[in-house]
Amino acid sequence: MEPMVAIHNPGGDEVLQTAAQYGIKNILVYGGPGSQHMRYQDYVTMRMRIESFGLHLAVIEGGFSPSLDYHDVIFGGPRQDELIEDLLVQVRDMGRAGIPIYGYNWMPNSWGRAQPTIIRGGAMGTGYQYDWENDRRPSTFGKDMDEDTMWDALEYWIQAVTPVAEEVGLRCGIHPEDPPVSQRGGVPGLFRSFDAFKRLVSIVDSDYNAIEFCQGTFSEMPGEDIYEMIDYFGGRNKILYVHFRNVSGKAPAFNEEFINTGYVDMKRAMRTYRDAGFTGNFIDDHCPLMVDDADFPGNLGGYRSRLFAQGYIAGVIEAVEKEVEYGGPVGASNGATGEGASS
Template structure:
């Protein structure tokens, strides 16, 4: 188990030096700022990106997300679906051939939603969500979409892209819908529960059909047990990497927390990852906004990543 940094778009010297100095081994780039060449990412740009990360003694272990415009018609069965599928096949092949072993993405045409932030310890600002407030907002797309219609779109895509991923030796995984509620803006949030992820991995059983395990979002799932989900998917080797963050509350109302102050027992969670043989990396994901921190949250991320490193060391030494 390893500690990484993520949630930045560009592999700048500043970010990479920060990650290396604070002891990370792995880097995840989120919404990488790469040239959009007719709806694809090109091989030479991806290789250049990987080499820039390796120049700081780090490993570019995953890319997370492409522009929504690369695959929105795939998610919603729009008129450009087939064109976008061909383009996404090109992009997935190029990511793999560039030496990047993991691609995480989401199935959220309406993206991530939050409502008014929460104020937590000593004035710290944390993102929050209240489903009652979100349901007052208008449609985000042309109409209301049906749950099984959306599952059909997802299943069509998974059955096409997973054999390509197997051929290229890359793992693909989907982030849970955040927030994990039934519907937002007229769009069903498919991946919102333990049961929905069991359904996902059975669409096409394969090591390449895996999970981008955002522990924070899984912890928000109403009525589901986070420790049971870690063990279930970990034992089946479906967890590619982990967003190791904490929350207070579950749907319909929750807010994010410091890594060590939410309702999840992070030592217990880390112990389960170790017990099931998880050998991937953890990133801090989101962090609360503290006094005089940067927009990206350098102070908060240094704290969270140090906590992750200490937790990995404690759990692995305890296990012998």
């Protein structure tokens, strides 16, 4: 298990140099179909630039679903086949360029939050409060969408993309509905539950049909146990990588918090990934805005908040991996340095 830094494409030299100085080898770049119409040579050029800093381009993360250009794929419209063929060309190009993972979403309304929220020490986080009266309004796409139709379109896509992904060695995974509520703007949120992801991975039983595991969003799912979901999907090799984020509660109302504040026991979560056999990467995610922070292009948050989260991730990974080395929680009683034992 290793930390990973998320950046925009193109990321400046400073961002890549900073990642190298963090001691982090793996880079996630936001882009791909829907946000940037890139082809094979574009991906090769981007990968080689990242490698010139001694880093590894591990993931392309994006999402074509919010783009109006691709809504016939999401809703099963008249241009569905034509647009899928275009997307498959882009999938092939990513795989041929040596990129191992593509994370995307199935959220035509993109992700949603309410107003900024003041959290620990006056830092500014984000929160959500589900407004049924507002969120049940007619869809921004002109009519209310039918959930069964959206599942049919999703299954059609998975059956088309998985063989191509297998052919070029590109593992693909879907991000959960964020926030995990039944619908927003008249559009159903398909991936809002444990059962929905079980249904996803059963469409085609392949390591190339998997999950972009946003732990924060999974933690927000009402009635679900985050540790059970980590164990279930991690043990079946369905977790591609993790958005390692903490939250204060579950939908319909929650706040995003500092990584070491919230209801999730992050060390227990990391142990669960380890015990399930997961060996992939963890990014910091939706970090708060801290006082006088400087911009760090990529995920939410600035240099201070993201550095804090990255250090925390690296420390928790090392702690749970040392438990295996020492045969239990690290402490003086089992030969490690320090007094006592960690929780």
